[in-house]
Amino acid sequence: MIEQTFSGVTVGKPLVDNAKMSMRDVNVFYGDKQAIFGVDLDIGENEVVAMIGPSGCGKSTFLRCLNRMNDTIDICRVEGSLQLEGQNIYDPKLDVVPLRARVGMVFQKPNPFPKSIYDNVAYGPRIHGLVSRRSELDEIVETSLQKAGLWNEVKDRLHAPGTGLSGGQQQRLCIARTIAVSPEVILMDEPCSALDPIATAKIEELIAELSQNYTIAIVTHSMQQAARVSSRTAYFHLGKLIEVNDTEKVFTNPDHELTEAYITGRFG
Amino acid sequence: MDKLHFDEHISKQFNADLEDLKTQLLEMGGVVEQQTIDAVKAITSADSELAEKVIVVENDVDQREVRLDEQCTLVLARRQPAASDLRMVLSVVKITRDLERMGDEAQKIARMAIKLSEDSGASQGYVELRHIGALVQEMVNNTLDAFARFDVDMALKVAKQDTTVDQEYKSAMREMITYMMEDPRSITRVMNIIWALRALERIGDHARNIAEHVIYLVKGLDVRHTTVSEMEQQLAER
Numbered sequence: 046m047i048e049q050t051f052s053g054v055t056v057g058k059p060l061v062d063n064a065k066m067s068m069r070d071v072n073v074f075y076g077d078k079q080a081i082f083g084v085d086l087d088i089g090e091n092e093v094v095a096m097i098g099p100s101g102c103g104k105s106t107f108l109r110c111l112n113r114m115n116d117t118i119d120i121c122r123v124e125g126s127l128q129l130e131g132q133n134i135y136d137p138k139l140d141v142v143p144l145r146a147r148v149g150m151v152f153q154k155p156n157p158f159p160k161s162i163y164d165n166v167a168y169g170p171r172i173h174g175l176v177s178r179r180s181e182l183d184e185i186v187e188t189s190l191q192k193a194g195l196w197n198e199v200k201d202r203l204h205a206p207g208t209g210l211s212g213g214q215q216q217r218l219c220i221a222r223t224i225a226v227s228p229e230v231i232l233m234d235e236p237c238s239a240l241d242p243i244a245t246a247k248i249e250e251l252i253a254e255l256s257q258n259y260t261i262a263i264v265t266h267s268m269q270q271a272a273r274v275s276s277r278t279a280y281f282h283l284g285k286l287i288e289v290n291d292t293e294k295v296f297t298n299p300d301h302e303l304t305e306a307y308i309t310g311r312f313g
Numbered sequence: 314m315d316k317l318h319f320d321e322h323i324s325k326q327f328n329a330d331l332e333d334l335k336t337q338l339l340e341m342g343g344v345v346e347q348q349t350i351d352a353v354k355a356i357t358s359a360d361s362e363l364a365e366k367v368i369v370v371e372n373d374v375d376q377r378e379v380r381l382d383e384q385c386t387l388v389l390a391r392r393q394p395a396a397s398d399l400r401m402v403l404s405v406v407k408i409t410r411d412l413e414r415m416g417d418e419a420q421k422i423a424r425m426a427i428k429l430s431e432d433s434g435a436s437q438g439y440v441e442l443r444h445i446g447a448l449v450q451e452m453v454n455n456t457l458d459a460f461a462r463f464d465v466d467m468a469l470k471v472a473k474q475d476t477t478v479d480q481e482y483k484s485a486m487r488e489m490i491t492y493m494m495e496d497p498r499s500i501t502r503v504m505n506i507i508w509a510l511r512a513l514e515r516i517g518d519h520a521r522n523i524a525e526h527v528i529y530l531v532k533g534l535d536v537r538h539t540t541v542s543e544m545e546q547q548l549a550e551r
Contacts, residue, residue, distance in 0.1 A: 268393075268395060269393055272395070296395045296396060296399070297395075297396060297399060297400065297533060298396060298397075298400070298532075298533025299396055304396075305396050305397060306321075308395045308396055309322065309394065309395055309396050309397060309398045310322050310323050310324060310327065311318060311321040311322050312323060
């Protein structure tokens with residue numbers, strides 16, 4: 046049987062030199078129940094970090110801390126230090142709206158607004174006051190859709206409803222909506238779990254392209270996806286961060302037995 | 314992380330697949346090991362019948378190689394193995410190839426055995442053949458053992474034995490050259506012995522390759538193209 050248990054110290058290299066986001070000793074509670082235990086993790090500039098682990102291990106909870114999505118849950122309490130370029134993102138004086146523009150999020154199920162394709166993408170720049178002229182907005186919509194690899198498919202029907210697109214297209218529309226406000230970090234919570242293999246391949250391709258300009262943290266249940274898209278992989282287990290290592294290492298020769306047990310489908 | 318658990322997957326079928334790969338590889342190893350033993354025996358006792366048997370068995374070894382490759386392909390396609398499972402499948406693919414080559418070399422020795430049994434000449438070189446043959450047989454046995462038990466120490470021992478075999482091979486070559494210079498009429502015969510010695514030395518090399526694959530399988534450490542001392546050092550750093 047797997048004998049090794051977690052010693053309380055994350056093995057591998059959770060910290061990097063060029064950190065875009067730095068999290069230290071993060072503890073998260075839902076009421077009395079602790080969901081995350083003392084997590085230290087850096088996400089490097091223009092890096093793709095994959096977070097994997099069994100259901101309920103806290104990976105999504107942790108991801109949602111990174112742009113204060115957990116604020117919407119009353120009983121949720123986040124402790125520890127979470128910084129975006131040295132700035133404490135849990136500073137009570139900090140406005141979460143611009144924070145969420147800097148740290149965007151893509152969800153599991155594509156959730157376009159019940160508006161046109163154009164308006165879905167234009168929504169962010171409008172409410173954040175990023176544009177003053179219509180022509181500027183047109184340009185943002187076009188480049189965002191291009192970056193999301195959707196432009197050619199929708200350029201002739203920009204005013205059709207976003208909800209009329211296929212699942213994969215909707216997800217790319219949501220990515221376009223996210224990048225329209227020029228975020229620095231993109232959080233993705235199982236972005237492909239509702240998509241077919243072709244749509245998944247397109248999103249993965251997109252992640253590779255986006256990583257040249259954005260910092261990306263992705264939670265995924267697909268180990269192969271983590272192996273394909275990320276440069277570092279973090280393994281969570283029962284709310285603890287067990288191991289963070291170069292993805293190549295994690296999938297060929299992980300340091301921790303719990304990681305090994307999970308990625309190879311053994312009883313842990 | 315030395316312990317490998319191939320019987321603890323949530324999928325019992327996956328356990329069975331990997332177990333099957335291991336069993337079949339060891340079976341193939343057993344056939345090749347016997348082939349090596351028989352080849353050396355055939356040449357040193359001028360037993361052409363046994364030599365024929367070694368040549369016939371080669372067909373079986375080839376079939377086993379093809380079958381194991383096929384099974385590894387299926388496991389890769391079905392399971393997308395990771396970490397130790399991935400290393401297991403990759404090692405099996407590589408070890409199979411080395412075993413098949415060892416079979417080829419044993420076949421070469423058997424061919425020489427038949428040629429040598431056809432003409433009655435002096436038994437020059439038989440001492441060397443027996444000596445190196447015994448060393449190589451032990452290597453083959455040890456390397457299969459190392460795989461069966463995932464034993465890195467044993468694998469390291471095989472690498473060391475290979476160094477010894479290489480040295481013995483060199484000095485045997487010098488002996489052979491002396492024989493040929495002493496009596497040019499023996500050249501044809503001694504050349505055949507040389508081919509057989511060469512084949513034995515190659516079997517030793519393949520046994521060492523297998524030992525390296527075992528180290529990769531167990532430790533995730535690629536020690537190919539390194540010296541024994543470098544190997545020891547890398548293992549010590551783990």
